Amino acid sequence: MASSSAPAQVRSCVILATNDYSSHTYTFHHIDAAPFFSRPDPDTQAMDDGINLPPASARGYYLEFHLLLRGCERDAGVKVVSTDAERRTVIYNVARRAVRGGPMMHAPKDSPVSLAVGDGMFVFERRPASGHRRxxxxxxxxxxxxWFWYGIPMPPYVRDPGYRRSSITALTPAAGGRIWTTTEGVGTYSFDTRRRSWRKEGDWALPFLGQAEHVPGRGDGLSFEFLAVECNGYTSPNGPLCAVDLATATADSPPVVRGVWEEFKPPGEWTPSTPSLVHLGSGKMCVFRFFQTDRTGGSRNRRVVVITAVEVSAHDGEIKMVKHRSKSIRFQEHLGHITWIL
Structure with a gap:
């Protein structure tokens, strides 16, 4: 069962999964996080260039990757769980750099999203629909x-006569072993991983897009993610990093945004794409932002991955953030794209 009282898992590395075009496989690369937290620097435009991407530590053919943080006493430690359209599972032990087969899922998933909560990992379909063990x-x-897969209840709104299949636009772990999700056109629901039950929080949407990271503190703690912004008529997650206080939500109003920070300001000619956020534990996070350096896509265009380490602490609604100097990864074009950050 999920537990909110166990100490948070502290990780020493971030896992990058890249798709290797030459062999049609995915490779795992371990990024040591410690050097990113060695140089506090408030300058949002400063950046150290040219960190080499470490050699691959494992290779696989699977299509979806999920993070399993704590596990259990007999099989503890951070793991990457890979699944495919045939319901097959592979478990990669990060510390041992060992790969093993896992159990079959009960049903294939259409564009799944996942969260590690307590001693388990929860996988939802991005566009929920009625069906057995989705x-x-x-x-x-x-x-x-x-390890075994267990079916969990679908959210109650999928059984409403007027429901039309819609996307989960935001989700976050929360205090007490809960998972909060916003579904487009439906509102926000939370799932109790211990009681296996859903509860409607409100008709409103969470103020961010994508998957947030929960940083425990006094009370319920805060969820950190990228502020949802309007860009060219579309809602984009390319906004600044923000902190959301879930404890302030009511049935009539969404949770309050407690802070907004711009941790890296790129050159004006760079074009951003969807960022990622990784919580390493104890309030330490790495922000990954992806850019194309030439808006025209010309011969001088190259891909840049910028990593910024931040440390946050939250007590009684007061938030302190320490930003460290940003660093970029030297990424060779033939290696394909970084498709997953775990």
Whole structure:
């Protein structure tokens, strides 16, 4: 069962999954996070250039990757769980750099999203629809001494006569082993991972897009993600980093945004794409932003991945953030694209 009282997992590295065009596979690369937290620097335009992408530590053919943080006493440690359209599962132990087969999922998933909560991992379909075991959890069974998938209830709105299949636009773990999700045109619901039950929080949407990271503090703590912004008529997650206080939400109003920060300001000619945020534990986070350096796509265009380490602490609604100097990854074009950051 998920537990909110266990200490948070502290990670020493970030895993990048890249698609290798030459072999049609994915490769895992371990990024040591410690050097990113060695130089506090408030300058949002400063950046150290040219960090080499480490050699691949593992290779696989699977299409979806999920993070399993704590696990259980008999099989603890950070893991990357890979799944495919045939319901197959592979488990990669990050510390041991070892790959093993896993259990079959009960049903294939259409563009899944996942969250690690407590000692398990929860996988939702991005566009929920009625159906058997479309939402599942991966947990360790101490009696059978192995990992197994378990079906979890679908959100109640999928059974409403007027429901039209819509996308989950935001989700975040929260205090008490809950998961909050916003579904387009539906509102925000939360799932209790211990009681396996859903609750409607309101008709409003969470003020960010994508998957947030929860940083525990006094009370419920805060969820950090990129502020949803309007860009060319579309809602984009390319806004600044923001902190959302879920405890302030009511049935009539969404949670309050407690802080907004611009951790990196790119040159004006760079074109951004969807950023990613990784929480390493104890309030340490790495912000990944992706850019094309030439808006015209000319011969001088190159891909740049900028990593900025930040440390946050939240107590009684007061937030302190320390930004470290941004660094870029030297990324060779033939390696394909970074498709997952875990």
């Amino acid at each position: 939402f599942e959890a991966l947990r360790y069974d101490p009696l059978r001494e192995d």
